[in-house]
Amino acid sequence: MDQPLWHAIGPCNFCGFCSNYGCLNYSKASPQTCTLDALKQRENFAYRTGCEVTRIVKHEEDETVKGVIYRDADGNEVFQPAGMVILASFPLSNVRLLLLSEIGEPYDPESNTGVVGRNFSYQITGSMDLYFKDHQFNPFISAGGSGQVIDDFSPDTFDTEQHGFIGGSYIYTTQGPGGAIGALRTPPGTPQWGSEWKKQVREHYGHHMMLGTTGTNMSYRDVYLDLDPTYKDPHGDPLLRMTYDWKDNDLRMTEFMAARMREIVAQLQPDYHTESVKQRGDHFDPSSYQSTHLTGGAIMGTDPKTSVLNRYLQHWDAHNLFVMGASAFPQNMQHNPTGTVAALTYWSAQHIRERYLDNPGPLMSRS
Numbered sequence: 001m002d003q004p005l006w007h008a009i010g011p012c013n014f015c016g017f018c019s020n021y022g023c024l025n026y027s028k029a030s031p032q033t034c035t036l037d038a039l040k041q042r043e044n045f046a047y048r049t050g051c052e053v054t055r056i057v058k059h060e061e062d063e064t065v066k067g068v069i070y071r072d073a074d075g076n077e078v079f080q081p082a083g084m085v086i087l088a089s090f091p092l093s094n095v096r097l098l099l100l101s102e103i104g105e106p107y108d109p110e111s112n113t114g115v116v117g118r119n120f121s122y123q124i125t126g127s128m129d130l131y132f133k134d135h136q137f138n139p140f141i142s143a144g145g146s147g148q149v150i151d152d153f154s155p156d157t158f159d160t161e162q163h164g165f166i167g168g169s170y171i172y173t174t175q176g177p178g179g180a181i182g183a184l185r186t187p188p189g190t191p192q193w194g195s196e197w198k199k200q201v202r203e204h205y206g207h208h209m210m211l212g213t214t215g216t217n218m219s220y221r222d223v224y225l226d227l228d229p230t231y232k233d234p235h236g237d238p239l240l241r242m243t244y245d246w247k248d249n250d251l252r253m254t255e256f257m258a259a260r261m262r263e264i265v266a267q268l269q270p271d272y273h274t275e276s277v278k279q280r281g282d283h284f285d286p287s288s289y290q291s292t293h294l295t296g297g298a299i300m301g302t303d304p305k306t307s308v309l310n311r312y313l314q315h316w317d318a319h320n321l322f323v324m325g326a327s328a329f330p331q332n333m334q335h336n337p338t339g340t341v342a343a344l345t346y347w348s349a350q351h352i353r354e355r356y357l358d359n360p361g362p363l364m365s366r367s
Contacts, residue, residue, distance in 0.1 A: 095297035147174025167216025
């Protein structure tokens with residue numbers, strides 16, 4: 001958009017509840033705060049709530065899509081025709097919808113062929129909780145963006161080869177408390193509920209700080225996304241299956257970063273601290289939170305044999321289908337992907353507006 005939207009947002013009042021929450025003060029620069037209200041005032045804009053897109057529909061004999069099928073709030077199946085479709089959901093949802101719609105060849109790890117679902121990657125994390133009996137951090141007047149980061153161990157900033165891994169990680173601390181109960185830290189051995197839990201929360205609230213690491217995660221041939229052969233959603237469609245585990249490189253890097261955190265802990269001298277760091281031989285456990293910064297599965301590239309999208313986020317097999325999001329990343333190079341997702345979206349939107357709308361067709365040659 002060339003003109004400002006003229007939607008003011010409120011100043012942060014440091015209420016403490018930032019991560020995992022919408023902002024009651026309209027201080028977060030999220031699309032529903034900064035963009036959606038402006039779009040709703042336009043005559044050529046409409047949106048549907050309580051709906052779920054279940055298929056993108058491709059023309060039978062043409063390299064284009066003709067719309068989507070969605071279920072409305074009453075469960076009715078509706079076909080919505082479209083001259084262009086922009087798929088911009090979460091990376092896992094992007095991949096699942098492409099697979100359900102049979103647009104693009106699914107990845108086969110045995111033959112190393114196909115594209116949809118390949119190059120899936122994650123982030124590997126570690127953390128330490130520090131307790132200071134005589135220090136009050138006042139987390140109820142914090143903000144999610146008030147953290148600090150040590151970026152000296154990012155990829156290409158130091159010699160990782162001598163430490164036995166490639167990639168890198170950053171160390172961070174933040175006091176955004178997240179969940180009202182889940183973010184409360186108590187000493188080891190404390191029950192997870194009841195009077196003793198309440199007592200420990202009362203004594204330890206505000207006396208805790210955390211250190212964390214977020215590290216590189218590479219793509220591997222045997223790590224991928226596909227449709228689950230057994231489990232289905234309420235509509236009878238297959239759920240998405242994630243085949244994934246930590247690799248030796250991930251664990252070596254995390255062990256190195258844990259040693260760096262311990263050096264910081266030794267300098268800070270807490271009364272005690274606990275560690276949650278993955279060890280050699282550990283396996284991925286989906287029951288505990290790791291990260292939501294997932295990448296890959298519908299990656300961009302210059303070769304349709306190894307990528308779903310071209311460099312403009314345009315689908316190789318349907319030129320009026322564009323797929324936005326971190327699903328386009330071929331690797332996860334440590335930092336959270338939001339900034340790059342936004343940059344790629346602007347890049348794609350610019351080429352849609354300046355090149356595609358006046359002359360619809362592939363923006364890159366397949367050769």
